[in-house]
Amino acid sequence: MTHVELAGLKKSYDGKKNVINQVDLQLQQGEFFVLVGPSGCGKSTILRMIAGLEQISGGDLFVNGKRMNDAPPNKRDLSMVFQNYALYPHLNVEQNITFGLHTKKISREEQKRRCLEAADMLGLSDYLKRKPRELSGGQRQRVALARAIVTQSPLCLMDEPLSNLDAKLRTRMRSEIRQIQRKLGITMIYVTHDQTEAMTMADRMMILHDGESMQIGKPLDIYNHPANTFVATFIGSPAMNVMEADVSPNGIKLSPHCILSNPMKGNLKTANKNVQIGIRPEHILFSAPEQADAVAEIVNTEVLGTETLLTFTLDNTKEQWIARWNGQWQFSVGDRIPVRFDLDTIHLFSKDNGRILWAANDGQPKQAAREVLR
């Protein structure tokens, strides 16, 4: 069932320039949806429009099929978690969690029960009498979360809730939030600038850029089938290599000495055009010299333990590529190494507008987990 629908949503502050342009989106009940994009792309604005904290300049917002453009925030039946948690500094944890519940005509006993339940779920039971300033960042985060949970609203909005936490805690909270969302079956709209958060948490996600929706879909679909160069480089870390190339029926020319065979097999639509080739770092492989497509000159290596990131150039061109290899590889700057490009995974993008022209893979993971288990 559709829970939230945005139809041609627009936002403009001065009446001329749209900061949000024509966003269409349908959210299913119980879905974990992530809005992701670089800072200033308008993701928080969209969230705030859904919450009712920001006027909608154009288009419609429907919640459960009802038009909600002009409803005040408290009539939209939602809860919200803010980036800086927005805890009331003069109230203790318990008062913070139950603050505002009385407006929903909930009895004192019920408030207490819900508060204890939420505190228990988030491990806050021992801190109920403390003030926010006596809590650590992670605990404050949890209080903010508990405040959203006790309202039992079917829709929860989160605006970069983890960005003030350190990396380790962030990873843990990521999984906690996801588990709670699944357990309570609420619809979640989650804003982040962190593509890892988006990839790991989302059922579906929308990538935003300059107020426009770039692509909507499941994380893996987006990873495997980026719709344009922006999405290709934004999702995935390190980013996809996107380089200019000449495509002709004979092959794809990356540099004077590196010409890949044309994988399009008769599909000559893009032939002779200046295009951009996109290939993910993990699809540039170490190769035996006789099978190599090119010789890479190492510019930098980053050994991360389980994997190694190699920055290299081809034929003394300026463009720097990144490859990701499993394991620990020690190279010195200037080493020349034969590499091979996995032609089954390359993407070709238009040089004019960055849109995808052709992709080699069908996007499915090569081996589904279920098949392995069988």
Added chain:
Amino acid sequence: MILAKRISLYTVLVVCAAFMMFPIFYAFSISFMEGGEVLGGQLLPSSLSLDNYVEVFQKVPLLTYLVNSFATSAIVMVGQLLVSSLAAFAFVFMKFKGRDFLFFLFISTMMIPWEATMVPNFMTVQNLGWTNSYIGLTVPFFALAFGTFLLRQHFKTIPKELYEASQVAGISRFRFFWNVILPVSRSSLITLGIYSFLTNWNMYLWPLLVTNTESARTVQIGLKQLQTQEIASDWGIVMAGVVIVILPTLLLLFAGQKKLQKGLTQGAIK
């Protein structure tokens, strides 16, 4: 070297403190003296007699004045806190056209010396028939540009998200103001409260204008009365009156200072 520096520094401080405190100390000292001792130029009283204090209460209705001063100061303090905080809340948390211009206009009234508005104020109060009453002594001071400015600056440091969170929770604007903004801004409110209480306590010209009966007058006028009446030559009594009048001021300052420090060190929000 450091010791010498410290000694000289403390010497300067002690001299300055003595210089500042001497009039108060001398007034306090005189309040225990008899007439002859004062004229003899003595610095300390020969005996601690409370006669002057008893006499000052008998000669002028000092108790009535004290009550009047205390009541008007308290009313003005509460009124100013209410009006200023409500105005400051509107200037920070409510969006409306011309808000910043209006605030600028509001602030610009600080440039007008209040003596300039005294005559129109007096005529208004007189026409309303508010002379010789607490209303006339207090209401004209409820709206205070300085207080609004002070509280606005503090309210601006309160994260906007607190307001938004309460909007999402469905808390009414006034409830948010009352239950969140006021408790969070306690330190600024105390500062403003002390300021307005003391300002009003020390006010002389306005009470002189709008009151002419003993039952409505305040202490500052009482002091002047002591000086001008025939007891003026009896400095012991005058100084006893002065000590009684500055006592509440000092007490409030000492008590308030502690509260103030507590409020200020309470810690930031995030």
